Amino acid sequence: MIYHPIKILLVEDNPGDVLLLQETLADLTSIELDWVPVERLTMAIDRLAGEDFDVILLDLVLPDSRGLDTLLQIQARAPRTPIVVLTGMTDENMALQAVQAGAQDYLVKGQASGSDLLVRSIRYAIERKRIEATLQQRERQFRTLTENAPDVIARFDRQLRHLYVNSAVVEVTGFSVGDFLGKSNREMGMAVDRVERWEEILRQVFSTGLPISTEFEFLTPTGVRYFQSRCVPEFAIDGSVESVLTISRDLSDLKQAERKIREQAALIDISPDAIVVCDLDNRILVWNQGAAQIYGWTAAEILGTDAGLLFRQQPSPQLATALQAVLESGRWQGEANKIAKNGGEIWVSSRWKLLRNEADEPYAILTIDRDITAQKQLETQLLRTQRLESLGTLAGGIAHDLNNVLTPILAAAQLLPLKLPDLSEQDRRLLKILEDSSKRGAHMVKQILTFARGLEGELVPLELGELLMELGETIQSTLPKSIEIDLQLPKADLWLVSANATHLYQVFLNFCVNARDAMPNGGKLRICAENRLIDETYAQMNLDAKVGAYVVVTFADTGTGIAPAHIDRIFEPFFTTKPLGEGTGLGLSTAMGIIRNHGGFVTVSSEIGRGTEFQVFLPVIATTTALPVAIPELPSGRGELILIVDDESNIRQMLKITLESYNYQTISASNGVEAIAAYAIDRDRIAVVVLDLMMPLMDGTTAIRALQQLNVGRQMKIIACSGLVPSHSLRQMPEVKAFLSKPFTAEDLLNTVHRVIWQP
Numbered sequence: 001m002i003y004h005p006i007k008i009l010l011v012e013d014n015p016g017d018v019l020l021l022q023e024t025l026a027d028l029t030s031i032e033l034d035w036v037p038v039e040r041l042t043m044a045i046d047r048l049a050g051e052d053f054d055v056i057l058l059d060l061v062l063p064d065s066r067g068l069d070t071l072l073q074i075q076a077r078a079p080r081t082p083i084v085v086l087t088g089m090t091d092e093n094m095a096l097q098a099v100q101a102g103a104q105d106y107l108v109k110g111q112a113s114g115s116d117l118l119v120r121s122i123r124y125a126i127e128r129k130r131i132e133a134t135l136q137q138r139e140r141q142f143r144t145l146t147e148n149a150p151d152v153i154a155r156f157d158r159q160l161r162h163l164y165v166n167s168a169v170v171e172v173t174g175f176s177v178g179d180f181l182g183k184s185n186r187e188m189g190m191a192v193d194r195v196e197r198w199e200e201i202l203r204q205v206f207s208t209g210l211p212i213s214t215e216f217e218f219l220t221p222t223g224v225r226y227f228q229s230r231c232v233p234e235f236a237i238d239g240s241v242e243s244v245l246t247i248s249r250d251l252s253d254l255k256q257a258e259r260k261i262r263e264q265a266a267l268i269d270i271s272p273d274a275i276v277v278c279d280l281d282n283r284i285l286v287w288n289q290g291a292a293q294i295y296g297w298t299a300a301e302i303l304g305t306d307a308g309l310l311f312r313q314q315p316s317p318q319l320a321t322a323l324q325a326v327l328e329s330g331r332w333q334g335e336a337n338k339i340a341k342n343g344g345e346i347w348v349s350s351r352w353k354l355l356r357n358e359a360d361e362p363y364a365i366l367t368i369d370r371d372i373t374a375q376k377q378l379e380t381q382l383l384r385t386q387r388l389e390s391l392g393t394l395a396g397g398i399a400h401d402l403n404n405v406l407t408p409i410l411a412a413a414q415l416l417p418l419k420l421p422d423l424s425e426q427d428r429r430l431l432k433i434l435e436d437s438s439k440r441g442a443h444m445v446k447q448i449l450t451f452a453r454g455l456e457g458e459l460v461p462l463e464l465g466e467l468l469m470e471l472g473e474t475i476q477s478t479l480p481k482s483i484e485i486d487l488q489l490p491k492a493d494l495w496l497v498s499a500n501a502t503h504l505y506q507v508f509l510n511f512c513v514n515a516r517d518a519m520p521n522g523g524k525l526r527i528c529a530e531n532r533l534i535d536e537t538y539a540q541m542n543l544d545a546k547v548g549a550y551v552v553v554t555f556a557d558t559g560t561g562i563a564p565a566h567i568d569r570i571f572e573p574f575f576t577t578k579p580l581g582e583g584t585g586l587g588l589s590t591a592m593g594i595i596r597n598h599g600g601f602v603t604v605s606s607e608i609g610r611g612t613e614f615q616v617f618l619p620v621i622a623t624t625t626a627l628p629v630a631i632p633e634l635p636s637g638r639g640e641l642i643l644i645v646d647d648e649s650n651i652r653q654m655l656k657i658t659l660e661s662y663n664y665q666t667i668s669a670s671n672g673v674e675a676i677a678a679y680a681i682d683r684d685r686i687a688v689v690v691l692d693l694m695m696p697l698m699d700g701t702t703a704i705r706a707l708q709q710l711n712v713g714r715q716m717k718i719i720a721c722s723g724l725v726p727s728h729s730l731r732q733m734p735e736v737k738a739f740l741s742k743p744f745t746a747e748d749l750l751n752t753v754h755r756v757i758w759q760p
Helices: 015-024 041-050 068-077 090-102 115-145 168-173 192-209 251-272 287-297 317-329 373-419 425-453 466-477 501-518 534-541 586-596 649-661 672-682 700-710 746-758
Strands: 006-011 033-038 055-059 083-086 107-110 151-155 161-165 212-220 221-234 241-250 275-281 284-289 331-338 345-356 362-369 460-462 483-488 498-501 525-534 549-558 601-607 611-619 640-646 665-669 686-692 720-722 736-741
Touching: 033 041, 041 068, 041 460, 055 068, 055 168, 055 212, 068 090, 068 331, 083 611, 107 115, 107 168, 107 601, 168 720, 192 212, 192 221, 192 241, 221 251, 241 549, 241 601, 251 287, 251 483, 284 686, 287 586, 287 700, 317 345, 317 746, 331 746, 345 466, 373 425, 373 649, 425 611, 460 501, 466 525, 466 549, 498 501, 501 525, 501 549, 501 611, 525 611, 525 746, 534 649, 611 746, 640 672, 649 665, 665 672, 672 686, 672 700, 686 700, 686 746, 700 720, 720 746, 736 746
Parallel strands: 006 033, 006 055, 055 083, 083 107, 483 525, 640 665, 640 686, 686 720, 720 736
Antiparallel strands: 151 161, 151 241, 212 221, 221 241, 275 284, 275 362, 331 345, 345 362, 460 498, 525 549, 549 611, 601 611
């Protein structure tokens, strides 16, 4: 109900019609009317310039204006005021045109005498104008909102054509607004498979009246864009879905960022280095595949763990110093010794960087660790050799001085009983103790000299088979019955070595006694000998080896093993892990001196709880005649293509020369990434991949997994090579058909390649 007076501007030049309208409404008590009559258009325009009216009653035929132009001029001056046109009986068509042009209603003058009809028309005109103004305001608000929104907002009709699209579509797609209007996404070039899904969603909204969210791709002049869209139904008065409004957010940058993050994550995981991120409380936040391979823990096991306690059995001052340095300077670089999951020590070259957030506040530490354990082992081997040489020089000098001290003591102890025949029995016993102790000291000095210079004595051509048979008989009768002796000699004769049988027997017996002491509860001692050719490949992997023919004697026990911390010192004089009084620590150092005096060398490998293996390499006599046993003929290839993957150029070259000398073709790669590229090109021709497991950029295990992805549904044969013991997971890979332990010979390589190629 309208409570305030309705102010009416009556534009009518006929006084009778003015009076009739006023009298018709004079008796109304439900509303109060304020009439302002004018006779001309100019007068109406003047009044509209200074006053506001609730409604205008307008005659289209005035002295100074006629027809629709009258309405248009009034609308121009008062666009928000509702207009009811007054027309005569013969002007009804003109009145209808006026309504179409914007008038709210029209009244035929002869029918406007009823007060109810007139009031209702006035009220409806006012209300319609108010509703129209409200709708226009809301439309303006909608336009303001949509035209300034960063998202693409569109309206679709039931034919799935664009009724409206905001200006954001121009920036996002490169098309103009006009390009979309009246067209469907199918007509705009959306891919067929995607447009069918899009049309299905729109039809579903039309049929169900429920909103739906979806993602889709759209081809624009600048390329494919990715959108996340919310499709909302718009209802008609009868409750049916009249149109669908869609709000689409451009996710292209987000998708690109996600793809970049995935690529970076893949690069991080494919790196053989351990990449770890810890917060400032040292809790692990990021743990890549390289870290899992180096240290043994998976990301699921490790995330959230205190890194300081993880890598050490007790807090490490070294890592604490590194942490302090990176917090102060932002960076730290150095070498660190850490503990893996299996308890083994790992040396890493480590780089630390302090990470900061947008506010330049530190929040985490990035650590990149590169496994340098193998490098450290070679360095240790070199240092051990140098240390043993220095100890030998020192021991030789001390031994000479000790001999000078012991000689008069021993002589006096032997001469005094002869000079003093009347000595008591107790004095004679004391002199005997002195003599025995001097002899024992002289024997120890002899052992020191053996370590320093090797035993002197004539070296003669010797076939070790008989010596080892004699050794086997001796230890079979002297070692405890709980120890099983397994003596393995080749059917063909062993090659001749230049040796002193007595000295070698002493060395071999020493290894057997050490094996006995390592197996107090029994076990197995395996002694075997074989002829072996050491090529340049093997020699490059072992500092003591030289290219040539050797006889190799192996002593392997199933005893307690040697701790990693001790294995580098076992050849040092006087070093022993036996209880006081049970060993001098000269046995292995003496053996090393004897073997070196024979031009050979000794290797050792051990695992706690599994046993120890010593291998004695003795060079074969260099003669102009053929060796006693013919070198076996090595298998040749039939032109098969072999992919060689190793980061050491010398090793790649030797493998290439060896294989090509025996009728194989080769291609080479210096790391896992190059190997994948080479295999992708020639995978149909490659018969075998000979792959090193320890490489930069991408280690062997990761490379094998990548090669598997390239070779789905096809048979692939890989020979893995490493100076370390292969992991259990590597042995389980079906593609890995064989494992070559570095250093290996050309014979080992050729036999293995031939076996792998021809095995079913």
